[in-house]
Amino acid sequence: MSVSRRSLLLTTAGAATVWPLAAAAAPYRGPLRSDPFTLGVASGDPDPDGFVLWTRLAPVPLAEDGLGGMPYRNVPVAWELAADERFRKVIRRGVAVARPDRGHSVHVELDGLSPGREFFYRFRAERFTSQVGRTRTAPARSARVTALAMSFVSCSQYEHGYFTAYRRLAEDEPELILHLGDYQYEYAPDTYNIPGGNPRDHEGPETVTLANYRQRHAQYKTDPDLQAAHAVAPWAVVWDDHETENNWADEVPEAADPNFLARRTAAFRAYYENMPLRRTSVPRGIDLQLYRRLHWGRLATFHMLDTRQYRDDQGCGDGYKDCPAAYDPARSITGPEQEKWLLDGFRRSTARWDVLGQQVFFGQRDNNSGPSKVLSMDSWDGYQASRERITRGWVDAGVRNPIVLTGDVHAHWADELKLDYDDPTSKTVGTELVCSSITSGGDGADVASGNHPWAAWNPHLRFYNNQRGYVRTTITQDALTADFVVLPYVTTAGAPAHTRATFVVEDRVPGLHQVADNPAPATSLRAGTDLGEQTVQQETERP
Incomplete structure (x- = not known):
């Protein structure tokens, strides 16, 4: 999808020798009275010569109008990029304009940098300076990379707990972080509750308007643990459902809503404003181009998917069902254009590892031990022909190492992928790794066996754990x-x-x-209940 160039002012190396505020200050009147960098900083979508730097000004982040306490006027924001954390060797400087019609967000899209390098960045608005973020460029496309430290996460429901997992991830200092959806949740306070009550509350009503979504994103971004994870490494993000509404599918809401497309427009706009995304993802009304590729030298290609915006509606009213629609060859979870893009990517790939960063469970999970299959209509199980086309696509293309990364289900899983799940002895043709939630579902509990009960008749399901957390990976030439x-x-x-x-x-x-x-030893665990099947179904069966 082509998009017109947004007015995000980028400057080149050597454009200024001091914080260059004066040249862009004309539209602004009056000083900022308090620190506008309450939402932290972020970077994203690294390629061999650049990345996106992000911040958003919000001295009063939880303001009901979604404007973050900012005056309704343009604000110049200076930025610096350096080779060292103390900014003794500044490589680039410039000014971006934070505009009220963009929620005073700033996206600085840089290019012309050296590949495979670490950088540090910061922003300044008048007398206030942001925290320092660390980022990096990807290796050159032809580089033979020896290793990549990448972690992936999903599902951070603010009300269900504290974002400590983001802090622990930041302490690992990965080189790249993937967020696979449900970055924020849309519910009003006291609507989506865990046993024992939620330890924190959402601010504001259920998110419907642009002001609502801006306020909710701001509340999440104020969390210091989330800020630490954003500041430690570049992110590549994709959404799932809760960034807009539970279980939406293309232009179809969860429940009948004549205003859904207006809600979707607002949600997409707020998502772009609050994520380190490139100009190619600037929304146009109800559309936002999110699927894309990131390359990490010759080691790995990341195919970041969007399984919400183009899917057919879930079959049989959603939920876990024995549903004929699941087998309809005309139905798709990706839409035909994205499917073609992905299959073309498989055929052209020269990477050692081809990694799909996507939202919902890919492998089969039949929750019925009898002859009929009871499957999640919200996952790839509900779109089996779509799954088979993608799986057969990487097999036919000779993809060397296909890996599917998944979020959504609030539990850790690991499973082996098949072309024929009905034959347990059939050849394994890929691997799926599923991360648990950051908080969604509350504490959960350890599963000592490491197995889910469904594995008895789904032998390709190899691991399950119902605690919160993330997945840390190391990718090398060999493994x-x-x-x-x-x-x-x-x-x-x-x-x-x-x-x-x-x-x-x-x-x-x-x-x-x-x-x-x-x-974990029992002494390190809080009292809890293994939520088992309830946990893996809650994304499709609740609010």
């Missing part, structure tokens, strides 16, 4: 190693983290090899 990191609790801040299990996927050997199993 992808995945650490399933968990926290014993999230309803109180400051929990420790430990690696619950480690799996390895070897080069040219699709499937999972477990190399570590580390159940």
Whole structure:
């Protein structure tokens, strides 16, 4: 999708030798009275010669009008990029204009930088200076990269707990972070509750208007643990449903709503304003181009998907069903254009690892032990022909190492991917790694066996854990190693983290090899209940 150039002022190296505020200050009247950098800083979508730098000005971040306490006027924001954390060697300087019609967000899209390099950045608005962020360019496309430290996360419901997992992830200092959806939740306070009550509350009503979405994004961004994760490395983000509304599908809302397209427009606009996305993702009404590729030298290609905006509506009224629509070859979860783009990417790929960063469970999860299948209509199970076309596409293209990364289901899973799930002995053709939530669902509980009950008749499901956390990966020429990191609790801040299990996927050997199993000692766990099937169904069956 082509988009017109937005008025995001970018300057080139050597454009100024001091913070260059004066030249852009004419439209602004009056000083800022308090720190506008309450939402932190972020960077994203790295390529070999650049990335996006982001911030948003909001001295009163929870203001009901969504304007963050900013005057309704343009504000010049200076930025600096340096090779060192103390900014002794500044490489680029410039000024961007934070405009009220864009929520006073700033997107600085840089190019012309050296590949495979670490950088530091900061912003300034008048007398206020932001925190420092760290980012990096991707290696050159032809580079033979020895290793990449990448972590991925999803599902951070502010009300359900504290974002300690983001803090623990930041402490790992990864090179790249993927967020696979449900970055924020749309619910009004006291609507989506966990047993024992929510430890925190949303500000404002259910998000429907642009002001609502801006306010909600701001509330999440004020969290210091989330800010730490954004500041430590570049992110690549995709949405799932809750950035707009639970279980929406293309132009179809969860429940009948004549104003849904206006709501979708507002949600998309706020999402862009609050994420480190490139100009190619500037929304146009109800449309926002989100699927895209990131390349990490010859080591890995990340195909970031959008399984919400183009999908057919969920079959049989959503939920877990034995539903004929799941097998309809005409139905798609990606839409035909994105499917073609993905299959073309498989055919052209020269990467050692092809990684799909996407939202909902890819492999089959039949929750019925009998002859009929009961499947989630919201996941790829509800679009089986679509899944088969994608799977067969990477097999036919000879993709060397296909890996699917997934969020959504509020639990850690690891599974092996098949062309024929009805034959347990059929060849494994790929691997799926599923991260738990940051907070969604509350504390959860350890599962000592590491197995879900459904694995008895879904033998390709190799691992399950119902605690909160994230997945930390190390990708090398020879293997992808995945650490399933968990926290014993999230309803109180400051929990420790430990690696619950480690799996390895070897080069040219699709499937999972477990190399570590580390159940936490009972003394480190809060009292809790294994939510089991309730947890994996809640995305499709609740508000």
